[in-house]
Amino acid sequence: MEYILIGIKNALELILTMDQEVMQIAVLSITTSLISSLIASIIGIPIGFLIGHYDFKGKRIIITILNTLLSLPTVVIGILLFAFVSRRGPLGDLELLFTSKGIIIGQIILALPIIATLTLNTVKDSESQVVVTALSLGASQQQAVLMLLKEIKFGVLGAVITGFGRVIGEVGVSMMIGGNIKRVTRTLTTAIALETSKGEFGFGIALGIILMSISLIINFVLHHFQAGGA
Amino acid sequence: MSKKRMTLVFVLVCLMALVVVGYVSGVKDQRLIMATTTSTDNSGLLDQLIPAFEKGRNIRVDVVAVGTGKALELGRNGDADVLLVHAKSAELEFIDNGYGVNRQEVMYNDFIVLGPKDDPANIKGNSDALAVFKKIAAAEAAFVSRGDDSGTNKKELSIWKEAGIEPQGSWYQETGQGMGASLTIANEKQAYILADRGTYLAYKDKIELEILSEGDPLFFNLYGVMAVNPEKHEGINYDGAMEFIEFIMSKKGQEIIRDFTVSGERLFNPLNL
Numbered sequence: 297m298e299y300i301l302i303g304i305k306n307a308l309e310l311i312l313t314m315d316q317e318v319m320q321i322a323v324l325s326i327t328t329s330l331i332s333s334l335i336a337s338i339i340g341i342p343i344g345f346l347i348g349h350y351d352f353k354g355k356r357i358i359i360t361i362l363n364t365l366l367s368l369p370t371v372v373i374g375i376l377l378f379a380f381v382s383r384r385g386p387l388g389d390l391e392l393l394f395t396s397k398g399i400i401i402g403q404i405i406l407a408l409p410i411i412a413t414l415t416l417n418t419v420k421d422s423e424s425q426v427v428v429t430a431l432s433l434g435a436s437q438q439q440a441v442l443m444l445l446k447e448i449k450f451g452v453l454g455a456v457i458t459g460f461g462r463v464i465g466e467v468g469v470s471m472m473i474g475g476n477i478k479r480v481t482r483t484l485t486t487a488i489a490l491e492t493s494k495g496e497f498g499f500g501i502a503l504g505i506i507l508m509s510i511s512l513i514i515n516f517v518l519h520h521f522q523a524g525g526a
Numbered sequence: 527m528s529k530k531r532m533t534l535v536f537v538l539v540c541l542m543a544l545v546v547v548g549y550v551s552g553v554k555d556q557r558l559i560m561a562t563t564t565s566t567d568n569s570g571l572l573d574q575l576i577p578a579f580e581k582g583r584n585i586r587v588d589v590v591a592v593g594t595g596k597a598l599e600l601g602r603n604g605d606a607d608v609l610l611v612h613a614k615s616a617e618l619e620f621i622d623n624g625y626g627v628n629r630q631e632v633m634y635n636d637f638i639v640l641g642p643k644d645d646p647a648n649i650k651g652n653s654d655a656l657a658v659f660k661k662i663a664a665a666e667a668a669f670v671s672r673g674d675d676s677g678t679n680k681k682e683l684s685i686w687k688e689a690g691i692e693p694q695g696s697w698y699q700e701t702g703q704g705m706g707a708s709l710t711i712a713n714e715k716q717a718y719i720l721a722d723r724g725t726y727l728a729y730k731d732k733i734e735l736e737i738l739s740e741g742d743p744l745f746f747n748l749y750g751v752m753a754v755n756p757e758k759h760e761g762i763n764y765d766g767a768m769e770f771i772e773f774i775m776s777k778k779g780q781e782i783i784r785d786f787t788v789s790g791e792r793l794f795n796p797l798n799l
Binding site for chain 1: 559568586588589590591603604605703704706707709710729732733759760761
């Protein structure tokens with residue numbers, strides 16, 4: 297029990313003194329996750345909207361594939377991507393292995409199906425109510441779609457934040473593609489794994505507290521937006 | 527509300543710009559990827575060696591700490607530029623197959639058998655590696671193996687083989703993890719484990735296991751450094767690798783190895799001083 301208390305005490309010290317290494321790791325984690333969830337949003341939101349709003353052949357298959365991708369373990373993405381970006385792999389010349397760019401790509405693959413699927417679901421949920429109501433009230437098709445876009449924004453925001461939450465907490469891609477290189481690709485999760493294996497609970501718990509705080513802040517922000525919008 | 531939103535967008539844009547600038551300016555210098563064993567990294571030696579090497583050079587060393595087997599694999603695939611590992615026969619094979627060049631023997635320490643205080647297999651003070659392993663197997667006392675194809679794992683397996691034992695059963699557990707992680711696990715399970723002395727000394731204060739067997743010539747642990755053959759893959763930082771090898775073999779590099787101690791004890795012994 298004592299070592300847990302000592303761990304928490306060390307953690308608070310490291311955080312309050314803004315320990316340089318801790319801050320560096322946290323900043324790297326937040327940066328890569330922000331970039332990857334942003335890119336995944338730019339691609340995923342339109343995909344989710346199009347699939348949700350329009351009917352076309354093969355729609356169900358695409359939805360099934362997206363749902364399957366939702367549960368893809370991060371280590372599977374890690375190993376597949378590793379095979380591609382290793383120097384002997386097809387994308388070896390891009391030199392992405394053991395870089396934060398490589399981590400970002402893996403995280404995009406991870407976040408994309410989440411953001412697309414959640415957007416799709418939001419669109420589907422609102423579709424019948426908003427579009428049908430708007431059309432029946434005499435709105436044009438264009439106006440109805442605009443209404444829909446307005447209606448789904450909080451759902452989409454939730455999708456983006458869920459995607460961000462998934463990538464900042466993942467360890468498989470960061471470990472395999474990033475290689476847990478100090479100062480370069482060491483993220484909160486890989487650092488926690490390393491420190492735990494080294495028996496450095498204080499440092500590990502400090503990083504854990506930071507990681508939890510980030511999730512907490514994100515959820516506060518989301519809640520604030522959704523409450524404000526209602 | 528719209529003013530508020532404008533501010534928010536502005537802040538977000540600024541953040542993104544900061545991030546991009548950070549990324550661009552963060553990319554500097556030449557990059558040297560070193561694949562090494564968890565023992566050199568976990569012990570803290572590299573935290574001394576690498577800053578000394580980087581100082582005054584335009585090279586940034588990125589350490590990927592994996593087992594020796596995986597490190598050699600990274601070298602074979604061209605995903606690392608320089609290797610610092612410890613499994614002589616595997617290293618020589620690596621060189622013979624043309625994947626590596628300029629192998630040098632850097633330093634040594636030794637392996638030790640750690641175990642719980644109550645020593646259920648009764649091996650304390652026995653310096654005969656084969657006898658110790660036989661006793662552990664006969665007692666079916668809990669034994670933690672790295673099981674990760676690392677240099678330590680290779681050494682452990684070779685000792686079992688020489689002792690004529692095929693370790694299996696619930697007493698023999700493979701962690702598939704690095705030296706530090708495996709030590710932590712062995713400590714939790716109060717199991718025997720073969721460890722390199724460097725990592726043990728670095729972890730001594732965090733674990734309760736004791737040194738129960740040491741000193742057999744079989745326990746000799748030699749570290750080699752080598753460059754990945756640039757002819758096998760494009761884009762290998764061969765010059766950087768050669769520079770690092772030159773540094774680690776130089777008087778300065780060897781002195782850093784010699785002077786690196788944890789609570790007063792030397793972890794690695796240089797071979798070129």
